[in-house]
Amino acid sequence: MTPALRRGLFLVGIAGFLAFYLWGLTRLPGFGRYPGPYGFVINRIAVGETNATGVVSAVNFEYRGFDTVGEEFILFAAATGVATVLRHLRDEQEGGGSETVFGEPSSGTTDAVRLASLVFVGPVALFGWFLASHAQTSPSGGFQGGVVLATAFVLIYLAGQFLSFRRISPADLTDSVGSVGAAGFAAIGLTAVVLGFAYLYNFLPLGTVPGAVSSSGTIALISFFVGIEVAAAFILIVGELVEQTLLIRTAGRQS
Amino acid sequence: MTPAVPGALAAAAPLAAVTPYTVQPALMETLQVLLLILVAAGATVVALTRVPVRQAVALSAYGLLLAVLFLAFQAPDVTLSELVVGAVALPVLLLLALARVRRREK
Amino acid sequence: MSYLPFFVVAWILGVGLYGIVTSRHLVHQIICLIVVQSSTYVLLLGVGYVTGAVAPYFYDIPLHTPAVDPVVQALALTDVVVEAAVTALLLAFAIQAHKRFGTLDPHELVELKG
Numbered sequence: 001m002t003p004a005l006r007r008g009l010f011l012v013g014i015a016g017f018l019a020f021y022l023w024g025l026t027r028l029p030g031f032g033r034y035p036g037p038y039g040f041v042i043n044r045i046a047v048g049e050t051n052a053t054g055v056v057s058a059v060n061f062e063y064r065g066f067d068t069v070g071e072e073f074i075l076f077a078a079a080t081g082v083a084t085v086l087r088h089l090r091d092e093q094e095g096g097g098s099e100t101v102f103g104e105p106s107s108g109t110t111d112a113v114r115l116a117s118l119v120f121v122g123p124v125a126l127f128g129w130f131l132a133s134h135a136q137t138s139p140s141g142g143f144q145g146g147v148v149l150a151t152a153f154v155l156i157y158l159a160g161q162f163l164s165f166r167r168i169s170p171a172d173l174t175d176s177v178g179s180v181g182a183a184g185f186a187a188i189g190l191t192a193v194v195l196g197f198a199y200l201y202n203f204l205p206l207g208t209v210p211g212a213v214s215s216s217g218t219i220a221l222i223s224f225f226v227g228i229e230v231a232a233a234f235i236l237i238v239g240e241l242v243e244q245t246l247l248i249r250t251a252g253r254q255s
Numbered sequence: 256m257t258p259a260v261p262g263a264l265a266a267a268a269p270l271a272a273v274t275p276y277t278v279q280p281a282l283m284e285t286l287q288v289l290l291l292i293l294v295a296a297g298a299t300v301v302a303l304t305r306v307p308v309r310q311a312v313a314l315s316a317y318g319l320l321l322a323v324l325f326l327a328f329q330a331p332d333v334t335l336s337e338l339v340v341g342a343v344a345l346p347v348l349l350l351l352a353l354a355r356v357r358r359r360e361k
Numbered sequence: 362m363s364y365l366p367f368f369v370v371a372w373i374l375g376v377g378l379y380g381i382v383t384s385r386h387l388v389h390q391i392i393c394l395i396v397v398q399s400s401t402y403v404l405l406l407g408v409g410y411v412t413g414a415v416a417p418y419f420y421d422i423p424l425h426t427p428a429v430d431p432v433v434q435a436l437a438l439t440d441v442v443v444e445a446a447v448t449a450l451l452l453a454f455a456i457q458a459h460k461r462f463g464t465l466d467p468h469e470l471v472e473l474k475g
Contacts, residue, residue: 039411082450150344237449291369
């Protein structure tokens with residue numbers, strides 16, 4: 001199939017798709033004219049029912065908590081898949097050995113990059129923790145907080161301190177923490193079943209003031225577990241990719 | 256829970272008069288139109304850049320544009336996610352993978 | 362313009378798909394896939410927007426202020442983070458393909474038989 005034929009076929013396909021899309025677009029009520037009652041209903045009753053002022057996180061972890069369990073396990077499976085594929089690749093290249101040779105990391109980073117990265121590690125980690133623990137009050141949540149927390153670890157790597165990065169996030173510890181996060185979320189749902197309610201029912205006390213950190217029951221707890229799971233998953237992914245680059249560097253130097 | 260829902264449905268009238276906590280629709284709409292055009296241009300730039308390393312940097316800028324667009328759509332949570340993922344985490348993953356591929360080719 | 366966001370969604374989708382179809386590098390294809398995914402985020406948020414409404418966070422505003430739809434925001438939020446991890450899995454497969462076949466050109470990857 002020549003590139004011109006491929007491009008022609010694509011244009012025909014996208015023209016057909018666009019025809020159906022524009023035909024369906026005429027039935028929509030237009031941008032900004034939201035008709036459906038569900039959004040209005042949730043906005044009215046969410047704060048009263050769950051004592052959480054962050055309605056999006058309440059929807060995520062309470063009203064649609066079951067879908068969030070599924071999404072979190074997609075993330076967990078993807079991180080495990082990356083670890084499996086890349087560790088298998090690493091073992092193939094070393095001929096089955098399990099110890100990688102850590103050469104001296106060639107620090108091509110300048111002092112400015114190193115200083116900036118190291119200065120920001122603390123505040124970024126604190127900010128990620130703040131985001132993961134305040135899901136019910138303000139625009140935050142486990143997912144964003146977890147990624148920001150992982151970014152703090154990546155900053156350590158960017159500062160040229162690869163050995164420190166591997167020392168504080170070894171593969172076994174990252175695996176365990178990620179598993180604890182994923183299992184914790186599922187376990188909270190199962191605890192609700194054990195207590196006689198439905199799966200992921202909000203069984204913890206809801207607190208008195210809407211929007212306090214200790215209010216909204218299981219939402220805060222689920223957000224904490226999701227935060228550590230997402231952080232562990234991303235640290236695992238970045239760690240595996242970084243080890244791939246370092247391995248080739250040392251192998252190249254020895255040959 | 257069920258007794259609250261019919262009452263809420265009856266009370267869920269569409270937009271009331273402008274209270275002090277609404278956004279000015281004309282201003283927000285101008286901002287949204289501008290950002291949508293920028294996002295469309297950014298997507299074109301990212302898709303038509305052929306060199307993957309440059310594309311990763313373009314993706315970082317595109318993630319930032321998308322984050323501002325989501326903020327104009329009154330979605331700060333999605334802004335946070337898109338900012339930290341699209342502008343930081345994804346380019347890091349892409350550049351690491353490209354470095355890995357390039358080392359092998361040497 | 363009341364349909365501009367949906368036109369922009371179709372444009373981003375089309376441009377991203379064009380990038381995938383005419384690509385000669387696996388990582389370029391993965392990045393164009395990221396662009397296609399971003400069009401769905403814009404579509405979700407565009408569907409849920411209410412003119413003149415604020416973000417659905419009632420921490421410091423009165424409780425019954427008109428707010429945009431929070432359900433599509435919850436969908437888009439988890440979407441963004443989860444698809445980053447799936448992209449990482451795709452990158453791992455691309456690295457594996459490069460190790461096995463020595464090339465990242467999708468046209469040549471089809472012809473080689475391992």
